[in-house]
Each structure stands twice: as C-alpha cells, then as structure tokens.
Amino acid sequence: MIEIYDFRSSIDYKVIEKLTNRSKLEDKRIDDIVYEIIQNVKMNKDKALFDYTLKYDGVEIDESTIMVSQEEIDDAYSKVDGDFLSSLRKAIKNIEDYHKNQKQKTWMDFKDGIVYGQKIRPLERVGIYVPGGTASYPSSVIMNSIPAKIAGVEEIIMVTPIKVGISPFVLVAANEVGIKKIYKIGGAQAIAALAFGTKSVPKVDKIVGPGNIFVAIAKKAVYGFVDIDMVAGPSEVLILADESGNPCYLAADLLSQAEHDVMASAVLITTSIEVAEGVKMEIERQIQYLERKEIIEKSINDYGAIIVVNDLDVALSIANEIAPEHLELVLENSFEMIGKVKNAGAVFLGENSPEPLGDYMAGPNHVLPTSGTSKFFSPLSVDDFVKKMSILYYDRKSLMKVADDIVRLAESEGLTAHANSIKVRYK
Numbered sequence: 551m552i553e554i555y556d557f558r559s560s561i562d563y564k565v566i567e568k569l570t571n572r573s574k575l576e577d578k579r580i581d582d583i584v585y586e587i588i589q590n591v592k593m594n595k596d597k598a599l600f601d602y603t604l605k606y607d608g609v610e611i612d613e614s615t616i617m618v619s620q621e622e623i624d625d626a627y628s629k630v631d632g633d634f635l636s637s638l639r640k641a642i643k644n645i646e647d648y649h650k651n652q653k654q655k656t657w658m659d660f661k662d663g664i665v666y667g668q669k670i671r672p673l674e675r676v677g678i679y680v681p682g683g684t685a686s687y688p689s690s691v692i693m694n695s696i697p698a699k700i701a702g703v704e705e706i707i708m709v710t711p712i713k714v715g716i717s718p719f720v721l722v723a724a725n726e727v728g729i730k731k732i733y734k735i736g737g738a739q740a741i742a743a744l745a746f747g748t749k750s751v752p753k754v755d756k757i758v759g760p761g762n763i764f765v766a767i768a769k770k771a772v773y774g775f776v777d778i779d780m781v782a783g784p785s786e787v788l789i790l791a792d793e794s795g796n797p798c799y800l801a802a803d804l805l806s807q808a809e810h811d812v813m814a815s816a817v818l819i820t821t822s823i824e825v826a827e828g829v830k831m832e833i834e835r836q837i838q839y840l841e842r843k844e845i846i847e848k849s850i851n852d853y854g855a856i857i858v859v860n861d862l863d864v865a866l867s868i869a870n871e872i873a874p875e876h877l878e879l880v881l882e883n884s885f886e887m888i889g890k891v892k893n894a895g896a897v898f899l900g901e902n903s904p905e906p907l908g909d910y911m912a913g914p915n916h917v918l919p920t921s922g923t924s925k926f927f928s929p930l931s932v933d934d935f936v937k938k939m940s941i942l943y944y945d946r947k948s949l950m951k952v953a954d955d956i957v958r959l960a961e962s963e964g965l966t967a968h969a970n971s972i973k974v975r976y977k
C-alpha cells in the first residue's frame with residue numbers, strides 16, 4: 551500500500567533517492583536480454599523476429615501475416631462504434647491544432663552579397679512504437695503520428711505487439727491518421743527490426759514512441775544507428791497539492807498513472823496532513839473497483855509515495871529533483887507557481903486539468919520524458935520529425951573581405967589545405 555512520509559521536521563533523502571532512481575535503465579539483467587535480442591535480430595533478421603514474437607507475445611507470425619492487411623482494417627471498423635470514432639476524431643483535431651503551432655519555418659537572410667539561412671526538411675521514414683503488452687493504446691497512435699504528419703514525413707512504419715490481441719481501436723486510429731504500414735511486432739525485437747531492417751520490416755531513420763523497460767533500453771541501444779526521440783519508459787505522475795486539494799480527485803489522478811505498469815510511479819507532495827490521510831483512504835477505497843488492481847497495487851507499493859512537507863517551496867524543490875513526466879499543480883494559486891517549475895514533461899494546472907485530459911484530448915503530446923529525463927528531454931513534437939540544413943552563398947567581394955581571417959584561422963589549426971582553398975581564389 552502507498553505510504554505517508556512526514557518530512558515536516560526533516561527530509562528523508564533515502565525516500566527521494568528511491569523515487570529519483572526508479573527505473574534508471576540500469577538493470578544489467580534486462581540490458582543483457584535486450585542486447586542478445588538486438589544482436590540476434592541484426593544477424594538473423596525475420597527468423598529471429600518471428601521467434602521472439604512467439605516467445606514473448608505468444609503469437610505466430612510469418613512474412614505473409616506480419617503486416618496488418620486491408621481486411622483487418624475493415625474488420626476493425628466494423629468492431630468500433632460511432633461514438634468512439636467521433637471522440638477519436640475530436641482528439642485528432644485538437645492534437646493537430648496544438649502541433650501545427652510547433653511548425654518551424656525555413657528562413658533566409660540576404661545582405662550585401664551574402665545569403666544565408668536554414669532549411670527545414672522532414673525525415674523520410676520514421677518508425678513509431680505503440681505499446682501493446684498489457685494494454686493497447688489508440689491514443690499513442692495519434693500522439694506519435696500527428697506531429698510526424700505535420701512535419702511532412704513521407705512514410706510512417708508503425709509497430710505494435712499483439713499480445714493482448716490486435717486492438718480494433720488501435721487499427722482504426724492508425725487508419726484515421728493515414729498510416730499505411732502496421733507491423734504486429736513489439737518489444738526489443740521490434741526496435742531492432744526498425745533500426746537495422748529485415749526482409750519484412752523496412753529500416754527507418756528514427757524511432758519514436760514510449761514502451762516498457764525492454765523497449766526503452768532497446769531504443770537506447772540502437773541510438774546512433776538510427777535517431778530516437780527520447781527514452782520514454784513507464785509512466786509517472788507527481789502531484790503538488792495544498793489544503794484546497796480534493797482527496798477524491800487527487801487519489802483518482804494518482805491511480806490513473808499507477809495502472810499503466812508495475813514500474814509506474816505516482817507521488818503526492820502536500821502541505822496538508824489532512825489531505826495526505828484523505829488521499830491514502832481514497833486510494834484504498836477507489837482501488838477496489840478498478841480493473842488493473844494487481845498492477846496498481848504493485849506500482850504504488852514500490853514506486854508510490856505521499857509526502858507531507860512544511861511549505862510549497864520545499865515541495866517544488868523535491869519535484870524539480872524528481873523531474874516527473876507529469877506534474878499536476880493542484881493549488882489555490884497554481885498559475886503563480888509555474889515560474890518555479892524547472893523540470894517536468896507536462897504541467898497540469900488546477901483541479902479541472904487532470905492528467906488523463908492530456909493523455910487523450912487536450913492537444914499537447916502525451917509521449918513525454920520519464921525517469922528524471924525531463925531535466926533534458928522535451929515532449930514529442932514536430933521538431934522530432936525534421937532536420938535542419940544550413941544554406942550559404944557569398945559573392946567574390948564578400949569572400950575577399952574575410953579571406954585573410956579564414957586563412958589565419960585555418961593556419962592556427964595547421965590545416966594548410968583549408969587555407970589554400972581560400973588562397974587559390976586571391977587575385
């Protein structure tokens with residue numbers, strides 16, 4: 551069960567350390583498993599991919615069934631109802647609107663014989679990972695692919711394991727955003743296939759999307775062969791609440807992320823002992839009627855905490871140290887506190903902006919940095935799907951104005967061929 555830690559007289563740094571060191575992607579046992587899977591797929595291609603899919607997902611696939619067919623898409627539409635489709639389309643519209651604002655422009659500057667600028671080019675082919683081990687995520691399909699589409703990516707290759715069955719919701723979501731190639735593979739083997747290519751699965755330029763610890767470690771391992779967005783692992787939420795917090799809402803928000811994974815993390819930091827006790831009671835009450843009770847119990851037992859502090863500055867310094875994926879500020883003056891937030895993937899303000907609003911509907915991306923990496927990673931965005939090229943033109947007069955400077959700098963590095971490239975142009 552979730553524990554209350556009273557830090558009002560002194561902070562127990564061991565608790566903070568436990569929360570900040572959660573799933574730091576340093577599990578040697580998992581590293582070894584993932585390394586072996588990657589090497590095997592790199593060497594034995596499709597054969598290894600099919601074997602691992604049978605081993606880990608219990609599903610037999612081959613060259614003719616690895617990809618989702620048009621019949622499977624049509625069948626999926628017959629299994630989802632109109633209300634789902636209308637909610638999905640509403641979400642797609644909001645996510646598109648939000649991400650369109652992220653589009654960067656190519657720019658060129660012209661001055662006296664000189665032109666320089668920066669051209670934005672979309673990546674050609676990207677792989678998106680949609681988790682599917684313990685739940686299926688149509689929302690992650692749209693969150694991963696919409697920024698890619700807006701960036702102008704030509705080809706999106708989607709992979710998703712079908713351990714829990716091939717979800718019609720996932721297939722419909724993929725079709726609604728125009729994804730044409732969906733492969734029924736997951737885990738480290740899917741990441742390896744996207745990174746190195748197999749006969750069935752095309753090699754991509756970049757792999758994006760969240761997943762469990764095997765997926766996160768695999769992405770880290772193939773980085774360099776392909777680009778990756780970030781290392782987005784098991785979900786987490788950290789809530790800062792004062793005495794105005796409603797224990798029923800706060801408990802529900804904590805449980806919403808705890809249900810993702812046995813390694814998910816849910817932490818409340820509050821200035822009120824009454825709120826802390828109320829939330830603990832509410833968690834015990836609400837957990838009884840939730841379906842993924844076993845996962846939740848394990849995650850809140852291992853990576854959950856309710857921390858009571860004296861003031862909000864202490865609460866914020868702990869939150870900044872943990873650097874959570876999601877930070878809810880449920881405070882009388884939530885807006886006033888934003889300036890003090892240094893590290894978080896996504897910030898939710900006030901009691902009517904619960905985390906699942908961001909997971910599904912509001913517009914910002916739900917693929918976010920986890921495990922403290924919001925100290926340096928940002929949410930998935932249109933930027934992830936473009937690269938930038940610099941552009942340069944000098945006329946002769948402009949080059950001669952800086953020729954001596956270039957020669958001097960080149961010679962300071964002992965690079966006479968560089969200097970010569972300028973000198974041969976002297977008159």
Ligand SMILES: NC(=O)c1ccc[n+]([C@@H]2O[C@H](COP(=O)([O-])OP(=O)(O)OC[C@H]3O[C@@H](n4cnc5c(N)ncnc54)[C@H](O)[C@@H]3O)[C@@H](O)[C@H]2O)c1
Pocket residue numbers: 583606607680681682683684685687690711713735736737738739760761762763764765782783784785810811814916917918920
């Ligand atoms: N950050 C985000 O935006 C976001 C969004 C949605 C989900 N999530 C997270 O994604 C994760 C989804 O995890 P999941 O497990 O449901 O699906 P998943 O698709 O990430 O992982 C399933 C795959 O893991 C592999 N696997 C499982 N056990 C293994 C083992 N013992 N050895 C080797 N491989 C093994 C299998 O290949 C399986 O196909 C959760 O942690 C959830 O919190 C994050």
Ligand SMILES: N[C@H](CO)Cc1c[nH]c[nH+]1
Pocket residue numbers: 687689690784785786807875909916917918
């Ligand atoms: N909360 C997850 C990101 O950590 C995203 C998600 C998808 N579906 C539900 N939730």
Ligand SMILES: [Zn+2]
Pocket residue numbers: 785806807810906909
């Ligand atoms: Zn969620």
